Amino acid sequence: MMMSLFCTLALSAQLVTYSGIGQHNDDYTVRVRTVGGEWHDLFEYNVQVDMDNVQNASMVQFDMGSPVEIMVKKNDGLIQTVDIRPLSRKIKYEKKMNTIVFTLDKPQYLSVEFNGDRLHNLHLFANPMETEILKEGDKGVMYFGPGIHKPKDLPGIEIPIPSNTTVYLAPGAVLQAKLVVDRAENVRIVGRGIIDHPQRGIEVTHSKNIIIDGITVVNPDHYTVFGGETDGLIIRNLKSFSCKGWSDGIDLMSCNDVLIDNVFLRNSDDCIAVYGHRWHFYGGSKNVTVQNSVLWADIAHPINIGGHGNTKGTGDVLENYTFRNIDILEHDEDDRDYQGCLAIGCGDRNHVRDVLFENIHVENFQEGRLFHLSINFNAKYNSAPGGSISNIIFRNIYYEGYGANPSVIRGYDMDHDIKNIIFDNIWINGQKMKDTQDFDINEFVTGIKIK
Numbered sequence: 063m064m065m066s067l068f069c070t071l072a073l074s075a076q077l078v079t080y081s082g083i084g085q086h087n088d089d090y091t092v093r094v095r096t097v098g099g100e101w102h103d104l105f106e107y108n109v110q111v112d113m114d115n116v117q118n119a120s121m122v123q124f125d126m127g128s129p130v131e132i133m134v135k136k137n138d139g140l141i142q143t144v145d146i147r148p149l150s151r152k153i154k155y156e157k158k159m160n161t162i163v164f165t166l167d168k169p170q171y172l173s174v175e176f177n178g179d180r181l182h183n184l185h186l187f188a189n190p191m192e193t194e195i196l197k198e199g200d201k202g203v204m205y206f207g208p209g210i211h212k213p214k215d216l217p218g219i220e221i222p223i224p225s226n227t228t229v230y231l232a233p234g235a236v237l238q239a240k241l242v243v244d245r246a247e248n249v250r251i252v253g254r255g256i257i258d259h260p261q262r263g264i265e266v267t268h269s270k271n272i273i274i275d276g277i278t279v280v281n282p283d284h285y286t287v288f289g290g291e292t293d294g295l296i297i298r299n300l301k302s303f304s305c306k307g308w309s310d311g312i313d314l315m316s317c318n319d320v321l322i323d324n325v326f327l328r329n330s331d332d333c334i335a336v337y338g339h340r341w342h343f344y345g346g347s348k349n350v351t352v353q354n355s356v357l358w359a360d361i362a363h364p365i366n367i368g369g370h371g372n373t374k375g376t377g378d379v380l381e382n383y384t385f386r387n388i389d390i391l392e393h394d395e396d397d398r399d400y401q402g403c404l405a406i407g408c409g410d411r412n413h414v415r416d417v418l419f420e421n422i423h424v425e426n427f428q429e430g431r432l433f434h435l436s437i438n439f440n441a442k443y444n445s446a447p448g449g450s451i452s453n454i455i456f457r458n459i460y461y462e463g464y465g466a467n468p469s470v471i472r473g474y475d476m477d478h479d480i481k482n483i484i485f486d487n488i489w490i491n492g493q494k495m496k497d498t499q500d501f502d503i504n505e506f507v508t509g510i511k512i513k
């Protein structure tokens with residue numbers, strides 16, 4: 063009753079804050095209020111980032127339905143410089159000694175960084191308001207209320223989700239287990255709760271019509287969302303951190319009709335990877351859209367397409383992908399063969415075609431390259447070279463940074479080639495790209511056009 067009353071009162075004010083539970087980080091004190099209203103303290107969670115040298119960073123979140131003011135106090139020294147990223151949001155702030163104040167007019171996911179420190183930053187997640195509040199005992203609802211939930215009698219600490227079920231992680235809920243949706247349909251996993259240090263966050267395999275909306279996954283051992291041979295997958299308002307090997311954000315094998323919308327992924331492997339066949343998942347992949355999102359790859363690629371497929375027959379087809387309205391905040395890959403913010407590394411006889419990258423801002427990154435299109439034969443992961451890459455459009459791409467390696471467009475041979483690549487309105491450090499003379503391009507590439 064008290065929780066219901068609290069949510070009702072908060073909803074009327076178009077601001078919802080919720081109590082936190084878990085490991086606290088004292089680097090910052092963060093408060094929020096409706097404009098001119100009463101300040102509310104937020105719980106500063108500790109999250110770990112960057113596999114190369116694991117560090118403790120901070121995270122806060124709340125829900126907003128009208129403009130709010132944010133106060134951030136730095137507790138371990140004075141503020142010299144401030145970056146509120148993505149920089150494309152152009153958020154202005156006021157600074158007084160060791161505190162800044164700024165206003166948000168709409169929900170969004172941000173990184174607040176002081177004195178150039180990206181490893182001990184504050185991740186600020188201003189969620190949209192929840193449109194429904196579920197409660198324990200509702201029909202078809204698996205409910206996790208405020209508090210820590212750690213099943214003790216399940217193998218591998220995983221929770222299977224049957225068809226026609228809504229899993230609700232209430233604000234303040236911390237679930238220490240993996241959610242598994244296998245051979246199921248019409249499942250929703252929603253709420254403002256946290257999945258904390260699971261083996262994997264959510265597995266969705268051999269299923270259809272699945273929705274994941276609003277939750278946060280903190281430091282899984284491996285993937286945040288693992289999709290295999292699933293049709294009709296929607297992922298919205300997901301926030302994720304990882305700092306271990308193979309701890310990708312969202313990996314999809316042989317999945318079709320996928321929408322990923324308004325996510326923030328900070329991972330120590332690929333943020334988003336889309337493949338064909340791998341392990342016991344079969345089939346190509348079509349109709350994948352990723353939009354309105356922030357990608358931060360402490361290790362590997364922000365976006366990676368085409369690495370795995372079925373080498374029997376003519377290979378898998380991966381087609382009709384759209385990546386739009388995306389901010390890339392980091393890319394750090396030591397191995398030059400794997401570098402690329404916007405990467406299509408085609409292996410295993412795959413055919414990758416009809417891909418659009420549009421309205422993407424890439425900020426200064428540590429080590430890597432901007433564009434990477436290649437037909438690969440990597441003996442570690444592939445049993446055959448990729449088949450082809452064709453009909454790829456890069457439109458309205460903005461990169462501000464220095465020290466990147468040259469972009470790559472490389473076919474494998476005359477029978478495994480790349481063709482019809484369009485670069486339309488590409489800006490690099492304020493200069494419009496006029497040619498590809500700085501690219502590494504081989505003789506197995508045809509049909510490059512600059513607009």
